[in-house]
Amino acid sequence: MVHHDDMTSAAPAIAYENVGKSFEQGHTKAIDDVSLNVTAGEFLAVVGASGSGKTTLLRLANRLIAPDSGRVRVQGNDVRGVDPITLRRSIGYVFQSGGLFPHMTVAGNIGITPRLLGTPAQEIFDRVDELIDLVRLDRSHRNRFPHELSGGQRQRVGVARALAAKPAIVLMDEPFGALDPLTRDALGEDYRALHRSLGLTTVMITHDMAEALLLADRVAVMREGRLVAQGTAQELSNSTDAYVGQLLNTPRRQAERLQELLPKGRT
């Protein structure tokens, strides 16, 4: 099932080892002694409020940020020993509300990383078509500009762009946050399918516990720069941490209430 099994089963895809990171000359501790392994082929969601350090955690993985202390390994290698440009090109990154380049067409945006890697134009052209199909966009969108697309379409382009250079790892920064519920649900499901079929390792950031539980294999909970819990839905519900309890309560109550409100057997 997992394509990269033979290469990556030995080491975790991403390993955080006692990582610390401060901003503003040490005044703000964004990440405080975090250790976390992301297994190859796993879909991990990182949940936390704004300012909990979850985005910083994500950026440490492709060295958009360097750690102050501890070590970040990607596929076994300390990121400090890897050229950051090469590292970033090898990891897919989906930005909050797309982060598309407004002056480039859909094709230009999707093909950007292969272009940076020097892939021949014809190959990029074919790859773009393939990805447009993969993220279930219409090929007629190829030459449109981002401002001509809907929010959901833009985010599909964002996903396609992240996948263009066939990365093993995809990092997603609140990718579906700004979308309406239907689009959000459809996109989430579509991505989950891609994650499986392509054998990706995915780390997704979200502040929505329900989304995290529904999409991810495992959930890590961040609070004030510290990792307070990690595990499957089952494991989290056994947690004694009050904050984790709070986070789980909301979807649980919503689910119960919806159960009462919605007549069964109809969708």
Add this chain to the structure above:
Amino acid sequence: MNFLSDPRWSDALSRLPDYLGNHVRVSLAALALGLAISFPLALIVRRQPLLRDIALGFASIVQTVPGLALLALFYPLLLALAALSLQWFGQGFSAFGFLPSVLALALYSMLPVLRNTITGLQGIDPAIIEAAEGVGMTQRQSLTMVELPLALPVIMAGIRTAAVWVIGTATLSTPIGQTSLGNYIFAGLQTQNWVFVLFGCVAAAALALAVDQLLALIEGGVRLHSRPRIVLGCLGLVALIAATLMPSMARTKTTIIVGAKTFTEQYVLSALITHRLQAAGLSASSREGLGSNVIFEALASGDIDVYVDYSGTLWANQLKRTDIKQRKELLSDLTATLKDKYGISLLGELGFENAYALVMPRKRAEELGIHTIADLAPRASSLSIAGDYEFFSRPEWTALRQSYSLSFRQQRQMQPDFMYAAVTAGDVDVIAGYTSDGLIAKYDLVVLDDPKSAIPPYDAIVLISPKRAGDQTLRQALQPLLGKIDIATMREANLRAAGGDSNSSPDAVARWLWEKVSKR
């Protein structure tokens, strides 16, 4: 006469290829240089607040300097540099015309490009720059593939502003020897040829407008991702530049350049000299509207070949002499010094003087029984005097005051054109006029004698550049003019040239003058 059938229109039109071509050439070079400096500068300083403020501050200060002053400043600066270069490397360069104009205009173009490039780059959504980093772009790739393309519409708007400023300000490069559309305006203002003034203004405005619209087309194309617009705009610009530059490139290079200062008499005399040289089979053209100091240096360095100056002016301004000599003595001294110091040949005198002189209405002078400055002196304390902007700080005024113990009730400065009317109307009693001015005859004014010879002689003299010193054809061609133009003839010529009708163009007056002179 029908407005449009005025021959001055066709005269103006015939000069257009030369003026427009030179205008485009200097503007284009200045804009290219300005861009080449300010664009990289903006990239360097944009992330460093201190450097950025210094660069923007400097550019803003440059912008507050009036265009004419900025252009004028570059001439002496380059002159000094040229002298240093000659001393150090044995190789000088021309500080005249093109170079100082390009440098000054390039400085002038910096602010909009600098400011718009910086604000354009700073205005980009940080999330997009982050995305560029995230997909694996290097800093340089992020700049060239994302930031610059996104800032391009704003940068283009800055280039547009710069282009319009440069094209407008380039009209002011005429006085430092760069032919431009300003030649129409400067010549027109001096000789009251309003057709020229209008023509120059309209041509400069049309050029600026055309360039602005073509750049706007490109800017719009960049903004809307429309390749046809960008291509069309670029083609339009190339076509405009080619069309304006071609004629001036194709023109045979004129061999002899005749200079003229910024007043009517000079325009007429340079036209006359140009006609004579052309009649002798030499190719010649005139370069008009040059500043008083610019023109002498230009002759000394061979940027122009011949022009008319006045002995007293050179004596005081160029040789910095304060002693006042008799005519013959001064001329021979001047001839020798110019030759020794600059290699300039003094071909000879035209026959009239254009000196400062104290001038009064004839009737008033007769009533008061004033014929000479000596007669004026005892009455001066009850009279007022007006002079041009420099007269009262010139050595002549000091000499006059000391020789005759002159002390007027009041002294005023005036625009030279208005002095004659003012003294005629009785607004002032005496003016420091110019002896060859046509208005003296027109208003029936009288020039007061100077029995103590306090004012140095101002013989109109023909000067030839060092490199033309041995040109016998040139000397022969101008020989018939020497000693032939008396003061009355020159006054009449100047009066005609100030006429403001179609017969008052310097060319027409020069032809009239030659008709009179050739019979002598």
